[in-house]
Amino acid sequence: MEVIIHDTPQDAASTGARMVARLVREKPHAVLGLATGGTPLPLYRELVRLHREEGLDFSRVTTFNLDEYLGLGPGHPQSYHHFMREHLFDHLNIPAENTHIPDGMTPDVPAFCRDYERRIAEAGGIDLQILGIGSDGHIGFNEPGSSFASRTRIKTLARETLHDNARFFNDDPAKVPHHCITMGIGTIMDARCVLLLAFGSGKAEAIAGMVEGPVTASLPASILQHHPTAKVLIDSPAATALHRADYYRWVYENKPAWQRE
Ligand code: GLP
Numbered sequence: 001m002e003v004i005i006h007d008t009p010q011d012a013a014s015t016g017a018r019m020v021a022r023l024v025r026e027k028p029h030a031v032l033g034l035a036t037g038g039t040p041l042p043l044y045r046e047l048v049r050l051h052r053e054e055g056l057d058f059s060r061v062t063t064f065n066l067d068e069y070l071g072l073g074p075g076h077p078q079s080y081h082h083f084m085r086e087h088l089f090d091h092l093n094i095p096a097e098n099t100h101i102p103d104g105m106t107p108d109v110p111a112f113c114r115d116y117e118r119r120i121a122e123a124g125g126i127d128l129q130i131l132g133i134g135s136d137g138h139i140g141f142n143e144p145g146s147s148f149a150s151r152t153r154i155k156t157l158a159r160e161t162l163h164d165n166a167r168f169f170n171d172d173p174a175k176v177p178h179h180c181i182t183m184g185i186g187t188i189m190d191a192r193c194v195l196l197l198a199f200g201s202g203k204a205e206a207i208a209g210m211v212e213g214p215v216t217a218s219l220p221a222s223i224l225q226h227h228p229t230a231k232v233l234i235d236s237p238a239a240t241a242l243h244r245a246d247y248y249r250w251v252y253e254n255k256p257a258w259q260r261e
Pocket of ligand 1: 035131134140141161165
């Protein structure tokens with residue numbers, strides 16, 4: 001696990017965007033795993049800028065989103081379908097048929113989930129998975145206790161997550177859908193590269209547990225310690241609970257030139 005600490009979310013997002021851009025230039029048919037939430041927004045803004053100003057071409061890229069609320073159709077303003085159009089897809093040249101997001105209105109959840117896994121496999125697997133982290137350590141919507149072997153499936157959101165996400169639903173946790181479809185932890189771990197972003201002091205404890213705590217289903221993101229290429233891009237406030245923050249900064253400053261992104 002490589003921990004990269006930047007002063008600001010913007011700096012971290014620029015580093016993350018450079019990693020995505022390099023992949024897309026080297027492999028125009030790259031398969032990206034995408035996340036929602038506030039955290040990836042500066043990264044998405046930077047990708048849009050790279051597309052507009054530097055011609056970064058997404059025309060052959062395929063994407064799979066991590067999750068979607070059950071019961072919200074693609075037109076719902078709080079659906080992740082809407083989020084992705086608003087913040088990314090409407091601003092890139094990625095064909096709509098290349099983008100995949102779990103269907104929150106599917107009449108047959110298990111069949112949909114099996115098919116989502118099949119589509120990921122048929123696309124060749126995910127090259128780079130972008131992740132945020134919940135304050136309870138969830139990735140996607142894999143709440144504490146989720147199996148490390150889990151695949152795409154229905155999950156019930158934890159109360160903490162309902163409260164965290166109530167800000168998008170008139171500050172009323174009861175209005176947040178209680179169920180979702182999410183890629184499983186096994187699905188996420190199959191990605192060839194994983195890039196987790198976290199900003200702000202509210203994520204500091206989850207980040208410390210993920211990076212330096214025991215690997216435990218009680219903090220699902222901690223499984224990323226077992227991922228061969230996981231990178232953790234955080235700002236200084238999110239790094240405050242890390243015991244080895246100085247070492248991670250030292251490692252980054254001393255990276256050989258050929259290893260830099
Ligand atoms: C939601 C999403 C996660 C995301 C998390 C953190 O629960 N399902 O993918 O990482 O929120 O959100 P934020 O980035 O807004 O803090």
